[in-house]
Amino acid sequence: MAASEPIKQRRLSDLLSSVPRSSVLSSADSTLAADEELLVPRLVARIAELEEKLYAAEGGGGGVDDGGLLDRFGGLLRKAQQGLDAGIAYVVGDQDAQQAQLSQVTKEATAKALLITIRKLQSLKAERQRLEESSASLLLELDAARQALTAAQASATAAAQAEAAAAAAATSERQAVGETAAAAAAAAAANRAALVTATEQLLALQLVARQAGADHAAAAAHSQQLEQRVVVLQSQLAAAQSAAAELQHQLDCGRLESEALRQQLTAAAGEAEGAAADAEHLRAARAALSQDLNETRSRLERAQMAAEDFQCRFLQERQERRSLHEQLQVLRGNIRVCCRVRPALSAGAGGLSSEKDAAACAVSYPYSGTLCIHASERRQQEFEFDAVFNGEASQVEVFDEVAPMVRSCADGYNVCILAYGQTGSGKTHTMMGPGDAPGLSVRALQALFGITAAEQADGQQRSISVSMLEVYNESLRDLLSSSSNGSPEAASKPLDVSAMGAGQLAAGAERVPGLTWRAVGGVEEVLAVLEEGTKNRSTASTILNAHSSRSHALLSVRLTDSAGRSSVLHLVDLAGSERIAKSEVAGQQLKEAQAINKSLSALGDVIQSLQSKSAHVPYRNSKLTQVLQDSLCGSSKVLLVCCVNPEAASAQESISSLNFASRAAQVELGPIKKANEGTPASRRQSTGAGPALSPLAAASIKSKLSGTPQSGGRPRGVLRDTNAH
Numbered sequence: 228m229a230a231s232e233p234i235k236q237r238r239l240s241d242l243l244s245s246v247p248r249s250s251v252l253s254s255a256d257s258t259l260a261a262d263e264e265l266l267v268p269r270l271v272a273r274i275a276e277l278e279e280k281l282y283a284a285e286g287g288g289g290g291v292d293d294g295g296l297l298d299r300f301g302g303l304l305r306k307a308q309q310g311l312d313a314g315i316a317y318v319v320g321d322q323d324a325q326q327a328q329l330s331q332v333t334k335e336a337t338a339k340a341l342l343i344t345i346r347k348l349q350s351l352k353a354e355r356q357r358l359e360e361s362s363a364s365l366l367l368e369l370d371a372a373r374q375a376l377t378a379a380q381a382s383a384t385a386a387a388q389a390e391a392a393a394a395a396a397a398t399s400e401r402q403a404v405g406e407t408a409a410a411a412a413a414a415a416a417a418n419r420a421a422l423v424t425a426t427e428q429l430l431a432l433q434l435v436a437r438q439a440g441a442d443h444a445a446a447a448a449h450s451q452q453l454e455q456r457v458v459v460l461q462s463q464l465a466a467a468q469s470a471a472a473e474l475q476h477q478l479d480c481g482r483l484e485s486e487a488l489r490q491q492l493t494a495a496a497g498e499a500e501g502a503a504a505d506a507e508h509l510r511a512a513r514a515a516l517s518q519d520l521n522e523t524r525s526r527l528e529r530a531q532m533a534a535e536d537f538q539c540r541f542l543q544e545r546q547e548r549r550s551l552h553e554q555l556q557v558l559r560g561n562i563r564v565c566c567r568v569r570p571a572l573s574a575g576a577g578g579l580s581s582e583k584d585a586a587a588c589a590v591s592y593p594y595s596g597t598l599c600i601h602a603s604e605r606r607q608q609e610f611e612f613d614a615v616f617n618g619e620a621s622q623v624e625v626f627d628e629v630a631p632m633v634r635s636c637a638d639g640y641n642v643c644i645l646a647y648g649q650t651g652s653g654k655t656h657t658m659m660g661p662g663d664a665p666g667l668s669v670r671a672l673q674a675l676f677g678i679t680a681a682e683q684a685d686g687q688q689r690s691i692s693v694s695m696l697e698v699y700n701e702s703l704r705d706l707l708s709s710s711s712n713g714s715p716e717a718a719s720k721p722l723d724v725s726a727m728g729a730g731q732l733a734a735g736a737e738r739v740p741g742l743t744w745r746a747v748g749g750v751e752e753v754l755a756v757l758e759e760g761t762k763n764r765s766t767a768s769t770i771l772n773a774h775s776s777r778s779h780a781l782l783s784v785r786l787t788d789s790a791g792r793s794s795v796l797h798l799v800d801l802a803g804s805e806r807i808a809k810s811e812v813a814g815q816q817l818k819e820a821q822a823i824n825k826s827l828s829a830l831g832d833v834i835q836s837l838q839s840k841s842a843h844v845p846y847r848n849s850k851l852t853q854v855l856q857d858s859l860c861g862s863s864k865v866l867l868v869c870c871v872n873p874e875a876a877s878a879q880e881s882i883s884s885l886n887f888a889s890r891a892a893q894v895e896l897g898p899i900k901k902a903n904e905g906t907p908a909s910r911r912q913s914t915g916a917g918p919a920l921s922p923l924a925a926a927s928i929k930s931k932l933s934g935t936p937q938s939g940g941r942p943r944g945v946l947r948d949t950n951a952h
C-alpha cells in the first residue's frame with residue numbers, strides 16, 4: 228500500500244503529482260474551482276523547472292564560473308596591474324637617470340599618461356571590489372533560497388505523508404472517511420496554504436534567481452568590458468612602452484647630440500678664446516692704427532697747409548716767372564734767330580751730286596752760338612745767333628730753344644716760328660720731322676696741350692684749334708678745306724687776306740677770312756690733321772730735292788680762352804730759298820721759284836724795314852708777309868730757324884741764308900704787347916712784362932735765366948767776313 232510505505236525523501240513535485248486529484252477535490256472541498264485544479268500541476272511543473280535550474284545552478288558550476296570569472300578578472304587585473312606597475316616602474320625607475328635629460332614637455336606628457344593609467348587602474352580595482360561584494364551577497368541569497376527550498380520540501384513531505392495517511396484511513400473505513408476527509412481537507416487547506424507560501428517563496432527565489440542571473444549577465448558583460456579595458460590598457464601599456472622606448476631612443480639621440488654639442492661647445496670655447504685673443508690683438512692694432520691715423524691726419528693737415536702754402540707760392544712764382552720770362556724775352560729781343568746745320572748726307576741724298584760734295588764740310592763751330600762757313604780756302608764767314616745747332620743736335624734740343632716761345636703763346640702773345648733755308652737744308656725735318664722724331668710743330672702742340680691741361684686743373688678753360696695754309700704762287704690755299712684734293716689747280720674757295728694793318732685786327736676778326744680751323748683735343752687729332760694737310764700740300768720735284776716743297780706751309784695754332792681772347796702760334800715751313808739759276812728749273816717750276824723768291828724777298832724787306840725802323844713796313848708785297856703781319860709786328864714774338872746745308876757745295880747758299888738770318892737777328896719789333904692789346908677794339912689786359920729794367924738788371928736777369936754767358940754787347944749776326952783778297 229502506498230499510504231503505509233515510508234515516506235521517502237522525494238521531490239515536492241513528485242509528491243504533489245502522486246496525489247489523486249479527483250478524489251481529493253471531490254471529497255475534501257467540492258467548492259474548488261476548476262482553474263484551481265489546474266493551478267497545482269502548473270505550480271508543480273514550474274517548481275520542477277525552477278528546481279532544475281537551481282540544480283543546474285548548483286551542480287552546473289554557476290558559482291564556480293562566477294568564482295573562476297572573478298579569479299580570471301582578478302588574475303587579469305593583477306596581470307594588468309603588474310604590467311602597468313612594471314611599465315610604471317620601468318618608466319619611473321629610469322627617470323632618476325633620465326629625467327634630467329628629457330625635455331620638460333616629454334616629462335609632462337609621460338606623467339599625464341601615467342596618471343591617467345593609474346586612475347583607470349584604481350577605478351578598475353574599485354569595480355572589482357564592488358563586483359566581489361555583489362557576488363558574495365548573491366551567494367548569501369542563494370544559500371538562503373536553498374534553505375527555504377529545503378524547508379518547503381520538508382513541509383511538502385509532511386503534507387504528502389498526511390495525505391497518504393488520510394488516503395489509507397479512507398480506504399479502511401468509509402465512516403471515518405468523512406471525518407478523516409475533513410481532517411484531510413483541513414490538512415489539504417493547510418498544505419495548500421503551505422504550498423502557496425512555498426510558491427510565493429519560490430517566486431521570490433525565482434525573482435532572486437532571475438536577479439542573480441541578470442546580475443550574473445551584468446557581471447559577465449562588465450567582465451567583458453573589463454577584459455576589453457584590460458586589452459585597451461595593455462595596448463596603452465604597449466604604447467606607453469613603445470613611447471618609453473621612443474623616449475629612450477630620443478634620450479639616446481639627445482645624449483649623442485648633447486655630446487656633439489658639448490664637443491662643439493668645447494671647440495667653440497676654444498675658438499672664442501682664440502677670437503678673444505685676436506680681438507685683443509686687433510684692438511691693440513686698432514689703437515696703434517688709430518694713433519697712426521691721428522698722426523697721419525696731423526701730418527696730412529700739415530701737408531695740406533704746406534700744399535696750400537706751396538700753391539700760393541707757386542702762383543706767386545708763376546706770376547713772377549711770367550714776369551721774368553717776359554723780361555727775358557725783352558732782353559733777348561722779340562726776334563730770336565737760331566741756326567741749325569743739317570747732318571752731312573751721303574751722295575745722292577738731299578741733292579748731293581758726288582761723294583766729294585758729301586765729304587766736304589764747309590761749316591765749323593768756333594764758339595758756342597757761332598758758326599763759320601768756309602766758302603773757300605781763303606774766304607770764310609762767321610755768324611753768331613741766339614743758338615747754333617750742329618748736325619748732331621736732336622729734335623728735343625732744338626725744341627728746348629723754342630719752348631719759351633710756345634710758353635709765350637700760352638701767355639697770350641702771337642708767336643711765329645719760321646724755318647728758313649735752301650732746299651734740302653732740313654726745314655721740313657725741323658718743323659714736322661719724321662714720325663719717330665717729331666719736329667717743332669708736333670712738340671709745340673704737345674707743350675700747349677700740357678699747358679692747357681695744367682690750366683684746366685686750375686679752373687681755366689682754353690680751347691685749341693688749328694689751320695693749315697699754303698702760299699703757293701702768291702695765292703692762298705686752305706689745306707684743310709674739304710674741297711681741297713691736293714693738286715694746285717684744284718684750289719678750294721679763294722682765300723684772301725684781311726686789309727687791316729698789322730696788329731689791328733678786331734677781336735674775333737680773321738686775318739684770312741674763310742680759312743678752316745679745326746678744334747683739336749689731343750696730339751692724335753693734331754697728327755691726323757697734319758697728315759691731311761700734308762697730303763694736300765703741293766709738291767713738285769726739283770733737281771735739288773726730289774721732294775722739295777715749292778710752297779710755304781703755315782700751320783697755325785690758336786688758343787682761345789673762355790672770355791674769347793685768343794693768341795696764335797704760326798709754324799711756318801718756308802719754301803727753299805736757293806737761287807733760281809742753280810735750281811735749273813723752267814716753266815711752271817720756274818714760276819713757282821720766282822713766286823717763292825718774291826715772297827722771301829718781301830719777308831726780307833719787311834725785316835729790313837723793321838730793322839731800319841721805317842715808318843712803312845711793306846707787308847703787302849707778298850701774301851706770306853700779309854698773312855704773317857700780326858706776328859711780325861711789335862705785339863708778337865718771332866723765332867727764325869735758319870737751316871743750313873753743311874756741304875761745301877752749298878756754302879754760298881748757306882752764307883746767303885745766314886745773311887738773311889743775321890739781318891733778322893738785328894731787328895727789334897718794338898715793345899712787346901699781348902695779342903689782344905694791339906687794337907682799340909680788343910680787350911685790354913696786363914702785359915705782365917713788368918716795368919722797364921735798367922741795362923744792368925736786365926743783363927743780370929738774362930744771365931740768371933738763360934744760364935749762358937753774355938756776348939759782351941757784341942751784335943748778333945755777321946761777326947767777321949774774312950776775305951783773303
Ligand SMILES: Nc1ncnc2c1ncn2[C@@H]1O[C@H](COP(=O)(O)OP(=O)(O)OP(=O)(O)O)[C@@H](O)[C@H]1O
Pocket residue numbers: 568569570572577618648649650651652653654655656657772774775776801802803870
Ligand atoms: N737734322 C737732321 N737730321 C737728319 N736728317 C735730316 C736733318 N735735317 C734734314 N735731314 C734730311 O735731309 C733731307 C732734306 O731735309 P728736308 O726735306 O727737311 O729739307 P727741306 O729744307 O725741307 O727741303 P725743301 O725746301 O725741299 O722742303 C731729308 O731726307 C731729311 O730727312
